Amino acid sequence: MRFVFTSKRARLRALLVGGALLGTVVVIPLHASASTPGTITVTNTSSPFSWTSDAFPGGLNVTNSQGDNCFDATGHPNPRTPSGPTACEVFTLQVTVPAGFWTTNSGGAKLDFVVGNNDFDYYVYAKNLDGTVGAFVTSSATGSIGDDEHVLIDKADGAYYVAAAAFTTVSTYDGHASFFLGATIPNTPPKVKGGLTNYRASHDIFTSxxxxxxxxxxxxxxxxxxxxxxxxxxxxxxxxxxxxxxxxxxxxxxxxxxxxxxxxxxxxxxxxxxxxxxxxxxxxxxxxxxxxxxxxxxxxxxxxxxxxxxxxxxxxxxxxxxxxxxxxxxxxxxxxxxxxxxxxxxxxxxxxxxxxxxxxxxxxxxxxxxxxxxxxxxxxxxxxxxxxxxxxxxxxxxxxxxxxxxxxxxxxxxxxxxxxxxxxxxxxxxxxxxxxx
Structure with missing residues (x-):
């Protein structure tokens, strides 16, 4: 028989790339910013980037569902809100790689957040060409106050919205964005030869x-x-x-x-x-x-x-x-x-x-x-x-x-x-x- 289990809290870390892909990270002196930029750019040759957000005193965004209240009814990001039940900020992550880069490489973009005496949740969405929020990609929303968050975007390419929901906060967070590479992917033969023949067993009236x-x-x-x-x-x-x-x-x-x-x-x-x-x-x-x-x-x-x-x-x-x-x-x-x-x-x-x-x-x-x-x-x-x-x-x-x-x-x-x-x-x-x- 089959079973479906749900967690007690609708906040689940979705790490799309396993730890095995973290074998190669380019370590270069960090660029830094005193507040969260509107756009952070990451490429396969860029240095890591770090920043410290502005403060979120009295953030109490405990009712959001995957950062939904960080966006307005038209799908555009809300202005930065530092406190209250909709405390949130949204920035753009722009990832640029050469055409065909992910055909022979594994890895992606990595976001690390040191939250201090706060509880922040981070949600990543695709960013549409018209500036509206697109499909959900991944998130890091685990633990409670003081638990750092980490987001991996497998084979990242293009523009993303990152929503930082201030779940229970009193101050700032430190953010770090980097590009990482895993093992090189060998070329796959266009056709596998010499495989065994498959034979169908079911030829009956049943539907599945x-x-x-x-x-x-x-x-x-x-x-x-x-x-x-x-x-x-x-x-x-x-x-x-x-x-x-x-x-x-x-x-x-x-x-x-x-x-x-x-x-x-x-x-x-x-x-x-x-x-x-x-x-x-x-x-x-x-x-x-x-x-x-x-x-x-x-x-x-x-x-x-x-x-x-x-x-x-x-x-x-x-x-x-x-x-x-x-x-x-x-x-x-x-x-x-x-x-x-x-x-x-x-x-x-x-x-x-x-x-x-x-x-x-x-x-x-x-x-x-x-x-x-x-x-x-x-x-x-x-x-x-x-x-x-x-x-x-x-x-x-x-x-x-x-x-x-x-x-x-x-x-x-x-x-x-x-x-x-x-x-x-x-x-x-x-x-x-x-x-x-």
Whole structure:
């Protein structure tokens, strides 16, 4: 499944060039200015430039969004405002490099701000030819009072507006502008020769595919098995896991469609009808329970007898609701078919009280093909096609009833996936718990 995280404070440093690019900086005695110039010019041959701004007594610009209140309604910079809730100043950064310079060079322009006993935030925008503010480029708006700010503009070229928002200020800041170079970029051949041919696996009715996983049969390296989300409605994120198989090393593929789920009525989570198509789930809803029945996060593994196992997380309620379970599927014909009779429930969270902050997620499955199934200190070697299957292991992030009780858990099958042990926490109650395995 997918997650989106936002920071507590809508002020995030966006450094577009990593520290590795800072290997070469031309150090030349600084030019200096007693106040912030209207325009600062930086070139690939210029000396660094420094200045000290005029004072910002009582700056309290705490409600700006990426320096938006530094510009007027027409997109032009506001006059310098040294105090109050719109305290800000805007200057132009003009960066000039020869034509084609960034084709063979890496680097850009660098702005460093020593803020003293203040909290300034700095936002960089493109400057349009008519003098209005253009697209947002990058920013440095971290920390609090006394935290210096640093802005890197990757492969800078042209005119930029730099808005200095006086978040919480009493005095001046010191600014430094410089040009820096990283490693030289070698010429790229116009055409890469000798690459491998790509072969398309999906030739089905579904509207999109994502989060694939693929394995190779250890008994037949030409037999590949893959799975992915197969969408029935992209806009509303409706999908189930579907399967593919190949017996010629991936040149051609068989499409098995969605993994089967129980038809209703059933004591297990079920779908009525059991199968769905994009036509069944088109539009903007409301959607049937069958369209909202979700299987996701396929992971695959072969044993040394030719069986392939898949684990999926299951939500019978929707792709956002609670009730997640872990199911195992098994195919004994190289991934061509996945009989519902071979499905097993590894872990049942159906109709349980779950924390809305978490979900059972990021699952994985593996087979021990080196030792025969069992427990204890003594292990018997396992040979291919000897009729013995090693332990099958499943791992996932297990939801708890009250946050933060999510844990990485581990379950074992000693009979080829037919039965599974209770989920055992392995991340430890006092450890920081990531999502999944």
């Amino acid at each position: 595919h994502s989060e694939p996983h693929m394995v190779m049969n250890p008994l037949n390296h030409a037999n590949l098995v893959a799975g992915s989300k197969m969408y029935v409605n992209n806009k509303h994120y409706l999908f189930r896991i579907g399967m593919y198989s190949s017996f010629d090393g991936g040149r051609t593929w068989n499409d098995a469609g969605h993994l089967p789920v129980p038809a209703c009525p059933s004591t297990d989570p079920c779908s009525s009808p059991a199968t769905i198509t994009p036509a069944d789930c088109a539009g903007d809803g409301p959607f049937s329970d069958a369209c909202r029945f979700t299987t996701s996060d396929i992971w695959l593994s072969f044993d040394d007898e030719g069986n392939v196992y898949g684990i999926v997380l299951v939500s019978p309620s929707s792709n956002t609701g609670s009730g997640w379970e872990m199911w195992m599927y098994r195919s004994s014909d190289g991934g061509v078919t996945w009989p519902l009779a071979n499905r097993r429930v590894i872990h049942n969270h159906f109709n349980r009280t779950l924390s809305p902050a978490f979900l059972d997620d990021k699952d994985a499955i593996a087979v021990d093909n080196y030792t025969q199934a069992g427990t204890g200190a003594t292990f018997t070697p396992n040979a291919r096609r000897d009729g013995h299957i090693g332990n099958v292991y499943a791992c996932w992030g297990l939801d708890g009833t009250v946050a933060p009780t999510q844990n990485q858990v581990f379950s074992t099958s000693t009979d080829g996936g037919n039965t599974w042990s209770a989920a055992v926490p392995i991340s430890g109650a006092s450890n920081v718990r990531e999502i999944g395995c």
